Amino acid sequence: MASREMTPSSFEEVFHWVEQGRLAPHEALEWMARLAKPAEISSARRERSDHLEESPEAVLAELDRMVGLYEIKRVVHDIRAFVEVQSLRKEAGLAVNQQSWHMIFSGAPGTGKTTVARLIGRLFKALDVLPKGHMIEAERADLVGEYIGHTAQKTREVIKRALGGVLFIDEAYSLARGGEKDFGKEAIDTLVAAMENYREELLVILAGYPDEMAWFLNTNPGLMSRFPIRLEFKDYSAIDMVHIARRMVRERDYILSQDAEQGLLTLLSENEGYWHKNAGNARMVRNLLEHAMRRQAVRLVGRNIPLSRHDLMTLTWSDFEGGLD
Amino acid sequence: MHLVTVGKPNVGKTLLLINFAAYLGLTELRVELPDGEGGQQVKRLSLDRARRDLMSWSTPKTRVIQTAILEQPVGRQRLRVLAVDTPGIPEGISPNPDQRHLTALTLEWLTTAQMVVHVVDASAVHSTRPESPGAFDLALARYGHQLASYIVVANKMDKVGSAEGLRAIRDAYQDVPILPVSCITRRGFRDLKQWILRTMA
Secondary structure, three states: OHHHHOOOOHHHHHHHHHHHHHOHHHHHHHHHHHHHHHHHHHHHHHHHHHHOOOOOHHHHHHHHOOOHHHHHHHHHHHHHHHHHHHHHHHHHOOOOOOOOOOOEEOOOOOOOOHHHHHHHHHHHHHHHOOOOOOOEOOOHHHOOOOOHHHHHHHHHHHHHHHHEEEEEEHHHHHHHOOOOOOOOOHHHHHHHHHHOOOOOOOEEEEEEEEHHHHHHHHHHHHHHHHOOOEEEEEOOOOOHHHHHHHHHHHHHOEEEEEEHHHHHHHHHHOOOOOOOOOOOOHHHHHHHHHHHHHHHHHHHOOOOOOOOOHHHEEEEEHHOOOOOO | OOOEEEEEEOOOHHHHHHHHHHHHHEEEEEEEEEOOOOEEEEEEHHHHHHHHHHHHOOOOOOOOEEEEEEEEOOOOEEEEEEEEEEOOOOOOOOOHHHHHHHHHHHHHHHHHHEEEEEEEEHHHHOOOOOOOHHHHHHHHHHHOOOOOEEEEEEEEOOOOOHHHHHHHHOOOOOOOOOEEEEOOOOOOOHHHHHHHHHHHH
16 A cells, blocks of 8 residues: 555656556546646746746756757856856845956857857846847858948947847857958957947857867957857767767657667767868768658658558668768 | 547447548548557558457457548648547556556557547446446546547447436536547537547647
């Protein structure tokens, strides 16, 4: 009778107990009814509050669910702690640090820079640092104009759209590429001025490849001090990429067969270092998977017997071979 | 979209699906059956064949969870529903581990399917037959009350004594939609289709 007094905490546990013969079907259903109720209510509440306010914990949990990025997760958690303590200090009537949060993200393509930037916007909104928390993505072409005076106007327009949220400038080093006479410099000046003017309402994130970003910051010494937070996005390890692959296929209703997972791991670890600059990490995984999905379709169409759900979902290693060239 | 039929053994879950497919104008069922070795087997069965192979008149026949695709053109679109037919769940804790496993799988489907069709035998109310509605059905109705789309199908309305049975069911399960259906006379099929379309919309 001891087991009867315990309460199952999840659906899985209820199903397990049914299998073990500890619960009759009608008792199982009673537990399920009880388990379903609070969950449904809380999810409904969460959905409603989504529009109004998101808790910092929810955003951080989403960040923590990303594969790898350990260093970045730590820094973001630190930022959160700092912001919360600052607001508590403010309530207590203590002096508050006028910290600026502009950031530089350096890393190869496909290492999660854009995704993290978006999460940071939402986090700062949840922490009441930014009023809106949306993100505007911009690149050189959006900022730099064609004739004298055009650049400042264009840049200001982009900044206006980004006010209250995050302005994410991808491949920011290209703004300094043209040399002394290039309009890119004007864009940087306008940006820096706006960062001072809208201190409370704008978060600027500059992103790009590590080498080029280092060069960019060296050409423009003033920038270093204006972007106090610099995050390095390391390349994913082979294991991390397999995790990413697993997550991606699950989202698309596919599964990786065991040999496919093993083969992918071998392929990725053998090629470690090979793709660093060009192939683009997570994006390469996605390309590999998309290639495999097409090959799987070709393989299945060639077969004459009817296909089961299982067949339609499984990606085998033969689908992957030849994907990386 | 998944539609799952649940209920006690021998209340007519499988025949409901087959005859409902016939009502929708399908001529064959594409049925997926687990082949017992972890894989799945796909069979195309004509409806007559399905009636013969998948059901029996006396003993519970469905021993595995089988799925079939129901298709229905609505306007310019074809709506597809993956119907999941589950084995009947007997009252009480079964001594057979396989049966318990199937029960657990069926309960799991209840939590994942978008549509839950709870089949009860209206003609067996107040009888001592195993398909007579009991504690399991009551608990399922209570659980189903919380689901977004749940319906009780009072089956076998063509049989003697089913009208009283329906009344008793309506008294016992309050606040849930109850649909009298007969797989033989096709009574209630139109309402069932309407319910599915409404749920999908």
